[in-house]
Amino acid sequence: MTASTPDHARVLGQIARGEVRAGADAAREIAARHEAAYGGAFISPDVPDGEVQFTGFDHPVPLSGWHYTELAPDYYGHVFMQLGGWLPEGWPREDTPAGTARMKYAHLHGRAVPRDLNVQVSTTGYGGPRRFITIQWRKDGAA
Known part of the structure; x- marks a missing residue:
């Protein structure tokens, strides 16, 4: 054997x-x-900026350097989607949701993102003038 x-x-x-x-x-x-x-045949050009609109906010939130990712399942087997990107320098905190919010839509070049979702939003500053925003939701759309 x-x-x-x-x-x-x-x-x-x-x-x-x-x-x-x-x-x-x-x-x-x-x-x-x-x-x-x-050569550079497989190097993608800069990704165009995206935008996300939340219920209760007058203006869409612009995102640069965004990513759209499916996260690994959590302990309970739930799969989450995550959208993240850089807010413009000096973007007002009062124009950015935090915690639970309702995402009306996200316009991302080349990506189809679900609309009208309950999401979790957080922003993080890294010591510079810009902040990074992270938006997460359950893939199956459950709250």
Whole structure:
């Protein structure tokens, strides 16, 4: 009877024997070969700014450098979606919701985002003049 080797032991053995390269130097070498072969064909241009409109606020909230992500399931198996982005420099706090809010819509270039959702909103400052906003909701739309 042959005992199977766990995946992690097999991969670590391949790295130790030099069959597989890992680490920052290997990643840089692969990236350089990729760029030499393909140029910037796979580098996406700057993502256009997006905007989010919340119930009870007069103006949509502009977002730059946004991301739209499906998060890993939580302890209970619930899957959440997350939208985050940078608020403009000097964007007033009173024009930004916090806590539970109703998101009317989010316009994000190339993405279809559900409308009319109850969401959780938080903003974080990182010591500079701009703040980062995070918006989360349950994927199935439950509150």
